[in-house]
Amino acid sequence: MQPGDYPARTTLLVEWRAGDHDRYVWRDGHVQPYRTEPLPAPVNYGCLPGTLNPADDAEVDAVLLGPPTPVGATLTLAPTGLLHLADGDHKVVYGDTTHAAPLLAWFPPERGARLLGPDDALAWLHDKRAP
Numbered sequence: 001m002q003p004g005d006y007p008a009r010t011t012l013l014v015e016w017r018a019g020d021h022d023r024y025v026w027r028d029g030h031v032q033p034y035r036t037e038p039l040p041a042p043v044n045y046g047c048l049p050g051t052l053n054p055a056d057d058a059e060v061d062a063v064l065l066g067p068p069t070p071v072g073a074t075l076t077l078a079p080t081g082l083l084h085l086a087d088g089d090h091k092v093v094y095g096d097t098t099h100a101a102p103l104l105a106w107f108p109p110e111r112g113a114r115l116l117g118p119d120d121a122l123a124w125l126h127d128k129r130a131p
Contacts, residue, residue: 008122012062012094014073016045024071026059031072042102044069048092052130055088060128063103065095079121086112092121 015031016023018041025034026047044066047059063083064075081093083103093100093115100115107113 011076014046016041018044018068051128061091082116082121
């Protein structure tokens with residue numbers, strides 16, 4: 001598969017609602033309680049079902065910038081960026097990236113968080129479909 005073969009729109013599933021402490025996880029085709037975090041999520045956080053990130057052997061992580069979105073919501077959107085991390089556990093970003101400051105501040109400096117563009121997100125996603 002070539003980078004241009006990946007669809008420009010992808011489906012993300014929200015696992016952790018912005019502002020909430022309660023975190024959920026997509027497992028075995030269902031959203032399930034995961035744990036309660038000490039700090040609330042600064043953004044909506046989730047995954048791209050049907051993908052696999054080799055950095056952590058789980059679905060590709062996704063971030064939805066904007067107002068709180070209910071856990072379990074699925075949205076089909078075009079990526080607006082890629083949160084690039086030094087450890088390779090990148091996150092696909094959706095929403096208005098002019099509001100990405102809380103997302104970037106969420107990661108400690110040693111993770112080297114930087115925001116790349118939508119073309120970078122699509123190029124990175126091209127080989128991340130689950131087998």
